[in-house]
Each structure stands twice: as C-alpha cells, then as structure tokens.
Amino acid sequence: MKLLSKILYETLNNLNYPNSEIIIEIPKNNNFGDYSTNLALILSKKIKKNPINIAKDITNHIQSLSKKELKKISIAGPGFINFTFSDNFYYRNLLNVIDNPKYGKIEQKKSKTALVEFVSANPTGPLTVGHGRGAVLGDTISNILEWNGYEVVREYYFNNAGKQMRVLGESVASRYEQIYNKESKFPDYGYQGEYIKDIAKLIATKYNDNFLNDDQNQIFKKSAENFVFQDIKKTLKKIKIKFDSFFNEDDLYTSGAIKKILSNLKRKNIIYEKDGATWFNAKSINREQDKVLVKSSGEPTYRLPDVAYHKDKFNRKFDLIVDIFGADHSDTYPDVMALIKSLDCDIDKMKVIIHQFVTILENGEKVKMSTRKANFITLEELCDEVGEDVLRYFFIMRGANTHLNFDIGLAKNESDENPVFYLQYAYARICNILKKSTEFEYRLNEFDDLKLLSSNVEKEILRKIQQFPDLITQIGQVLEPQILANYLQSLASLFHKFYANNKVISENEELSFARLKLICGIKIVLKNGLDILGINAPKKM
C-alpha cells in the first residue's frame, strides 16, 4: 500500500520519530478498517513511550494533512492504527484497472534479472509426480518474478555422464539382447520400466542385430538419453513449461571450471586431504560432518560440480538466483551454500525452496512409488488423467513446505469440491454476462460514476481488487504461490456471492454500467491471476 506507507513515512519524519520499517496489514476483521499498522507498538519499544500516545500523535498529524482518499482513522486495542479509505478512492482504482489489462504487473525501466533452476531431473526415466510439483512451482515462481519486473531465465541442470546413466545404458542393452533371445543378465539395479523395452525395440528396428555382441556400445546409453529427454520435454510441454536453458554438468569438466573451483577452495584453506580423498572441512562452519569432494579414485562426488555450477550462476551476474529442490536435497544444499559463500559469492542473492513430497491418493489409498522399480504413475499419466489446469493448480495450492496429498478422485471431480472449476466457472460466468451486454459496450465510456456500487459485497469486491498489486509484490518477495491461489478463491467466492443476489444487467441503466465495470475489473484480476498460475481462463466451460 504505497500511498499509506508514504503518508506514514512523512509523518514519522515530521514528528521526529525514529525511522522504522512500516508494516501495513489488512485486518482479518473488516470492522477494523481497510488497512492497519502496528507502527505505534513497534515505536513504543524503541523510544519507551506509551503506544497509545504515539498512535494519537500519528493520527492527529495525518488528520491535519486532510488527505481526501482517507475516510477514517482510528486507534484500537493496544495501539493499532486503522485506516478506512473513501469510496471514491476505490472507484478510481476500478476505472484504472479497466484501462490497464495488465493490472498488477510491475513494469520496470531497468529490469532486474533472475535465474530459476528447477526440475533438473537426470534423463534416466520419465518425470514423476514428485518432479511435477517442483516443475509447476518453478514455473509459477518464474511467472511471479516476471510480474515483479524481473527478466527470468528458466534453467534445467542435468548430468548425462554419471553412474545412473551407465546403469540405464546397461538396462537397455540387456533388453535389446532379450529381443534376440540372447541369454542376458539384467543388471541388479537396472531400470525396470516398460520404456526401457521401448528404447531397445527402437534400436532393434533401426539397426537390427548389429549391436548384439557389443553391449558396451555407446548407442544404448545415447539412445536412452535421447529418448528419455524427448519424453521429458513432451511432458513439460503438456503442462505448459518451457525452459530457456539446459545446463549440462559435463560442461563444467570440459571448461575446467571444476579444477578451478578446487584450486580456489584449496587457497581458501577449507578443504584438506585424507585417505587419498579431498574433504570439505564442514565441521569448521558448524556442519554435522566433513564431506568428501573428490574420492580417492580421483572422481569428484556430486557436491563439487554442484558448487561449480552455482559459481557459474553467480558469474552470470543475476540479481536473484532461485533453486527449487525436493526434500531429498534438504541435507545437501547447505554444504553447497557454505562452499559458495567461501568463494566470495553473495548468497543473500540466492533463495532455495525445498518442497516436500507428494502423496498420490487413489480411492483413499496411498500409491507408493519408485522410479527404478517402475511402479509409479508418471507425471504425464497424471496429467492425461486430470488435465493440465487441475494438475498445475493442485501442485501450488499448498505451501511448498507441506506434505501434499494429491487426491486423484477429487482432481477429476468436475464439481464444487474442485477449486479449479470454481475459479474457472466464475470467469466463464463473467464472460457470459459481458457477451449479453454487447449492446451496452459502445456506450460504456459515457458513465464513469460508480457511486451506485454501494452494497457490502460490491465494496468488498472493490477492496479485494485494490489489494491485487500489493499481493503480487508480497508473493514476489516470499515466493509462495499458494497465497495467490487463496486470493483468487476468495475473489471468485465474492463474485459468486454478488452474482447470486444481484442482476448485473437491468432496466436501471446507470446501475448496469456500474456493475458491468465491476465485473470487468474482476475479470481482469482473475485473468491475470490465472495467467500467473499458468491456468486457462475459459470463456465457456
């Protein structure tokens, strides 16, 4: 709430109160006004003065400014200051929304840049439901950053050289041999999914039995990688995710970045040699255990390229770096952060978002999953089952840090229990009314007096709409999309409530125009919110 914080800052200045961070909130109870601040309570701690007296000083001063936007200021409870804005203020805001289809988007002259890394699954198999949560979170957070004036690079980091990929190649080779009835031992930890057989078949149709006695041939691994990556990209496309960049871990070796990191770490004295391996002295910075960076075999562990990769991100000079990981990484990223920091990177620029795992519920039963054993539901299957809108919404409607139950039955339910349909239905309804009103449209500009929007619901809607830009800013800072989902639900609910009790188009022309403007405003906000979530806003359902 820029207007209010400006007024408050001025007031602090004029009254010679110490500068303080100003926190403006929307009270839960709307008897307390449109906005409130605990400023007096915070100041009272700092200057040891009764908060009520401070609040009185502040309100007296603001009243003396006689701002026409403010209707009412009051002091409540232990020293909260509550503000109510004039109806006119909200009417003007609505007119502004209608003129500005990108209402809520922050346009910056000089845009900041952000890198968001997500999914980053190695090409060993189809994306799972767990990847899906990270994928949708990452894409939605990217959208939110774009709405906050960032230029965003969506990046996918992968490794096609490790042990897992070797096992993948061996699994394919074995299936290939089985096609020709050759005695073939399937690797102990091999990938058992059907897609391995599909890849083997592809090789067989293309090259026949050319590689039958050559199970070490790179063709197996290469084909598998291509096949799986195609599949992953296809799935991502289905859920409307597009990456700007794919970063191959291998490049860090060929470019010499790994070696450079190692020598820098050595110079900083934070690694040491023991038993032929290179260790990170993690205990010295209060981590649980020292960790191996280079094995005695000379092969680095995954931590080292991770550090090199993040160093590379910092070298690319982004203003903000966001990592999105599943809970299985929660133990490893602090090491990477610590190492990065020791290499003089400003880790305040980096935000790590850890999401908990997804539990799929079908008929109330948990579905257990493992990629290697292949008894999983793939992300693509889930998407085909419930549709991309529902899929995306379900993955972000809960905070990343909670364990998510994905109830397939509920997701497929096209009724009131399903929050996606509730939202889209509100949008479709508005579009339908606007369609009916086309004969009014060309005269819409004749009326810009909105004073007939005077009922409680209408005013609540006006306030809700006014809050949208602040909401975008807030989410841009905390990076928690479920806040937007909740907001849209409550806006949709207000609209449905309004709709049930009021006719938009009636004989009263002036009222009709005012209400048409109101629903135009709702429509724009719903559309923008849905766009950020990557969900369709259908005109018809």
Added chain:
RNA sequence: GCACCCGUGGCUCAAUUGGAUAGAGCUCUGGAUUUCGGCUCCAGCGGUUGCAGGUUCGAAUCCUGCCGGGUGUACCA
C-alpha cells in the same frame, strides 16, 4: 542415533510471516432459486492450534523438552 520438514474442527487445508474474536471448503442438518449458466448462493453444527513449559503489550507462528508422522543420513546422484 543424528539432521531437516510437518502436526490446526470428523476430512483436506488457510491464517497477510509475531497481531485484534483462529478462517475456508468437504461431510452433516436446514433453507434459497420460474433470472445474465443450479459446476451457484445462505444459515447452523463443529476448536484448550499434538502435549508441557518459556520469551512479551500480544504466540498456531519464536525458544526448550517430550509425543506422533514424513524425508534424508555413502569416497551414490
């Protein structure tokens, strides 16, 4: 064992990141609607926020200790 995350009405979750009387939806009970889409709306039932302490004007939120669930804990990625 240790580390991280979670615990909120019967169920699934919110709670503006420390704010005022803890809110929604589902279920259940009872109502509305010849209307611009009945995929909608209204009312009621339902709570000692896992338990016990502590911090302060103020705690679901922060600290400590238990209890219960999840994840991780390799010279695997």
